[in-house]
Amino acid sequence: MFTGIIETLGTITNIKKEKDNIHLTVKSNFTNELKIDQSVAHNGVCLTVVSIKDDTYTVTAIKETLEKTTLKDFEIGNLINLERGMKLGDRLDGHIVQGHVDHKGICSNIKTEEGSTIFTFTYDSKSNNVTIEKGSITINGVSLTVINSKKNEFSVAIIPYTLENTNFKLLKKGDNVNLEFDVIGKYISKLSNF
Incomplete structure (x- = not known):
């Protein structure tokens, strides 16, 4: 669950295709606070962190996600909006956002x-x-x-x-x-x- 209040901009540093999936590597200023299995919204798309290295982390997008979103258009160097999942008990400054792009x-x-x-x-x-x-x-x-x-x-x-x-x-x-x-x-x- 997210709020739609963007925390920071991230930069796409690598894109790797594997079968119908793509693995996106992102550089952000909150990478050191992330953990494996954590959800992060990338231009509004909820994706799970699968690996972390230095100041970058990697997420995987499956075919259905790629078909419904703009993720397949991402290029290395693109700036993307990032938001980590909402903490229970925090203020809801935006609105209820699922991270599931329609x-x-x-x-x-x-x-x-x-x-x-x-x-x-x-x-x-x-x-x-x-x-x-x-x-x-x-x-x-x-x-x-x-x-x-x-x-x-x-x-x-x-x-x-x-x-x-x-x-x-x-x-x-x-x-x-x-x-x-x-x-x-x-x-x-x-x-x-x-």
Whole structure:
């Protein structure tokens, strides 16, 4: 379980393909605090630490994860958003995030305003996932508030701190992102389809 509050940016230092899986090696400033079997969200994707060496650690992504997320597009040198699992009893500063990406979205527009940047995203509405005005969405692991909610499109307003301290600062129009829709909204959507 995560909160969507990014702890740090990590750098992909190695990518190794093995059958349908890939092993990602990541350099981060909290590697020395990790342990084998610990969960870490990588651009919103929950992956298990399988090895640790010096200031890097390795995680494995299976075929299903690669098909639903942007992980297969990662390249050596990419900066990724990292968050360790939530500690029971800590404040929930973001929202309830499972680290289970629903599907990819596309950045369709970026607009700079006075004091914020508005990012607009489109997604496949066939999945029955929904956004609501002022509801929560997780984009590349970042907990954000929805504005301009439409059937298969929504926007978020990014404050300068979030822009600088996440990989949103590198996002361009046309880029794919990982989307995890609000878990409560997913349950309501599922129940309303019965």
